[in-house]
Amino acid sequence: MTAATAPAARKSITLHRLREMHAQREKIAMVTAYDATFARLVDDAGVDSILVGDSLGMIVQGQSSTVPVTLDEMVYHTRCVVRGNRTAWVVGDLPFGSYQEGREQALRSSVALMRAGAHMVKLEGGGWTAETVHFLTERGIPVCAHLGLTPQSVHALGGYRIQGRDAAGADTLRKHARELAEAGAAMMVLELMPSAVATQVQADNPGMMTIGIGAGAATAGQVLVLHDMLNFTRGKLPRFVRNFTAEGGSAEDAVRRYVAAVKDGSFPDEALHGY
Structure with a gap:
């Protein structure tokens, strides 16, 4: 292929660009990555966003849950991904114990991930987290929320169960989503919930980008664990x-x-x- 016919290099995906895509009803494709090699591969393949997920605890470290993952480990893997990535939007997970003590702790943890190269941080849960989201976004840190199955709370939830199956559970998810959107969350992962509930959450908050994983097709985008979709995961x-x-x-x-x-x-x- 000559230089004259080579495809134009992809421009870096920004939050503004993601919002344009959402407004134009273009779906957002996100996958996880934990190292430079796979970050480069998925970026070359055209993903819009890379999630440096604390799922690395299970995928990379062999842990039984995401709970043991530390902030230092998330910073390390974020740096690795950023070195391999060229254009995708990078979201870094705030791990268990790095924001639960309050908004000041959340700020320190978020700064560490942003300095490692993340473009956005992600935290789990609703209710009490809305104040933290507001505190972070006021200080220029883009935030992705996470509702439904929240793996850091797996022991409290009684396992990896579908959330929002009954009317009360669905109402709580919708309430928390509205609060998080009002607090400034630009993006929200919706995990393991009935498709109808995820559809309602997106309809309630049309300006927010919902990213589904086991939440149906009505979300603004989708995310999968890379190792799962490549059939690397055993079991x-x-x-x-x-x-x-x-x-x-x-x-x-x-x-x-x-x-x-x-x-x-x-x-x-x-x-x-x-579901």
Whole structure:
């Protein structure tokens, strides 16, 4: 391919660009990555956003949950991802114990992730977290909230269970989502909840970008754990995961198929992946 016919290099994805995509109803494709090699691969494959998730506790470290992951470990992996990434929007997880003591602790933890190269931080839960979100966003730190199944609270939730199945649970999720949106959260992961509830959350907060994982197709985008979608994870995968390696080709080919499927709306398929 000559220089004259080579495709133009992709511009860096910014929060403004993500909001434009959402306004234009273009779906946002996000995946996890924990190192420079996979960050470069998924960025080259066209993902809009990389989540440096505390899921690395289970995927990389072999832990039984995300709870043992430390802030220092999240900073280290964020730095690794940022070195490999060139254009995708990078979201860094605030791990368990790094923001629960209050907004000042949350600020210190967020600053550490931002200095490591994250463009946005993510925290879990609703209710008490709204004040923290407001405190952070007022200080120029973009925040992604996380409702539904919140893995840092897995022991309190009684395991990896679908959230919001009954009317009271659904109402609580919708209330917390409104509070977080009003507090300034620009993005919100909705994990493991009925599709109808996620649809209501997005409808209640049209300006906020909801990113679903096991939450149906009506969200503004989707996220999957990279190792799950590449069929690297051993054992039974959740219902909401699709193996994008089934059609063959390279890992990058599989990620490109994922991005295309999110963009054209063929993933997730409500019949196969919804609740």
